[in-house]
Amino acid sequence: QVQLVESGGGLVQAGGSLRLSCAASENIFSFKSVAWYRQAPGKQRELVADIINDSRTNYADSVKGRFTISRDNAKNTVYLQMNSLKPEDTGVYYCNGHRVLPILEDYWGQGTQVTVSS
Numbered sequence: 023q024v025q026l027v028e029s030g031g032g033l034v035q036a037g038g039s040l041r042l043s044c045a046a047s048e049n050i051f052s053f054k055s056v057a058w059y060r061q062a063p064g065k066q067r068e069l070v071a072d073i074i075n076d077s078r079t080n081y082a083d084s085v086k087g088r089f090t091i092s093r094d095n096a097k098n099t100v101y102l103q104m105n106s107l108k109p110e111d112t113g114v115y116y117c118n119g120h121r122v123l124p125i126l127e128d129y130w131g132q133g134t135q136v137t138v139s140s
Contacts, residue, residue, distance in 0.1 A: 028043065055072050060113040070102070108138060
């Protein structure tokens with residue numbers, strides 16, 4: 023059973039930084055992509071950033087220039103470096119592993135809370 027474990031959330035003041043980690047229980051190249059999503063209270067879950075297995079990255083417009091997604095292949099870990107945090111970045115951040123072979127599957131972590139105070 024594939025497991026994704028997030029860590030690194032917490033409470034930070036606006037303008038501060040946090041680094042989230044997503045540790046996979048198996049080789050991260052088994053996923054087509056690994057992504058970070060977030061869900062604010064009363065809102066739908068939204069894509070924040072993803073990294074494709076060819077190293078291409080994509081970001082939501084709201085985080086471009088502030089967040090950086092990266093991975094450490096040796097540690098099977100994907101990171102989300104979040105700088106210049108804003109109160110609207112508050113939410114539960116989830117790691118997602120997307121696999122297309124042999125069948126289409128999505129795996130989710132349990133989430134980590136990020137709270138940005140003004």
